[in-house]
Amino acid sequence: MRERLGDTFDPIAVPDLPTPDPDLDRSVAELRRLREAIAGLAHSEVELGDIADRLAEAADLLEPRVPEPARRLEAMWTGAGSRRANPVGGPENPIAPPVRFFGCDDGSVTAEVTLGLAYQGPPGCVHGGISALIIDHMMGFANHWGGRYGMTAHYEIDYRSPTPLLRPLTFRSWVDEVDGRKTWTKATIHAGDRLCVEARGLFLEASVAVPGHPDRRSTVGDGA
Numbered sequence: 001m002r003e004r005l006g007d008t009f010d011p012i013a014v015p016d017l018p019t020p021d022p023d024l025d026r027s028v029a030e031l032r033r034l035r036e037a038i039a040g041l042a043h044s045e046v047e048l049g050d051i052a053d054r055l056a057e058a059a060d061l062l063e064p065r066v067p068e069p070a071r072r073l074e075a076m077w078t079g080a081g082s083r084r085a086n087p088v089g090g091p092e093n094p095i096a097p098p099v100r101f102f103g104c105d106d107g108s109v110t111a112e113v114t115l116g117l118a119y120q121g122p123p124g125c126v127h128g129g130i131s132a133l134i135i136d137h138m139m140g141f142a143n144h145w146g147g148r149y150g151m152t153a154h155y156e157i158d159y160r161s162p163t164p165l166l167r168p169l170t171f172r173s174w175v176d177e178v179d180g181r182k183t184w185t186k187a188t189i190h191a192g193d194r195l196c197v198e199a200r201g202l203f204l205e206a207s208v209a210v211p212g213h214p215d216r217r218s219t220v221g222d223g224a
């Protein structure tokens, strides 16, 4: 198994996800537009009373129609499963940062992401928990790309320099070492040439029961 990231990157697109309900994806896309438009509106001159009424109308229309959370949880584990619903880039998940990963032919994975105001921690900078979220998920993706599966058992993260909002960030991750059930995976975030964050995680082969499907287990990272 590779021990360090190579110098060459030749991104390969991961197959596009199916779109079983285009209106669902469209609704989420509109919510994301709203999220970015509204984040940071405080102290602006924008009059929001009418907007808030319309948003309440939409929520009132939707809420009575949706199935119970337990039924939705079962349903989301059919078809493309977690890849559509996950909180990093999942097209069905309104809180997901807009991240799309690419597998590279050296075994690493990468993503270019510009994060907006909704993800702010320190002034003008990405919240450390958001970086950690994307990194954890990306390490899972790198494991998948490297033919490894598992749940995060432990990970450590060093914030080396502030991670800017509103500027393209490069996320990278790769399997570093493997030993039986254990996989150690590394990840970095750069702004241009500047290292912002580096992390290392330990993943253990394990599986969890899939809600509503008593005969199925997910090995986490299988995208099931």
Ligand SMILES: CCCCCCCCCCCCCC(=O)SCCNC(=O)CCNC(=O)[C@H](O)C(C)(C)COP(=O)(O)OP(=O)(O)OC[C@H]1O[C@@H](n2cnc3c(N)ncnc32)[C@H](O)[C@@H]1OP(=O)(O)O
Pocket (backbone or CB within 6 Å): 014, 015, 083, 136, 137, 138, 139, 140, 141, 144, 150, 151, 152, 153, 154, 202, 204, 205, 206, 220, 221, 222, 223
């Ligand atoms: C194209 C399609 C792409 C799709 C991509 C999809 C990507 C999706 C990515 C999604 C990504 C999302 C990712 C997520 O969000 S995963 C969600 C967050 N993680 C969890 O919830 C995990 C909760 N923990 C557990 O379930 C158990 O503890 C696990 C299963 C992890 C281990 O319990 P298990 O009973 O199996 O193990 P064991 O206790 O016998 O120990 C075994 C060995 O491991 C060593 N050990 C254990 N723990 C630690 C520790 N903390 N530090 C250091 N070492 C540790 C231990 O010493 C022993 O070593 P040794 O004595 O053998 O040497």
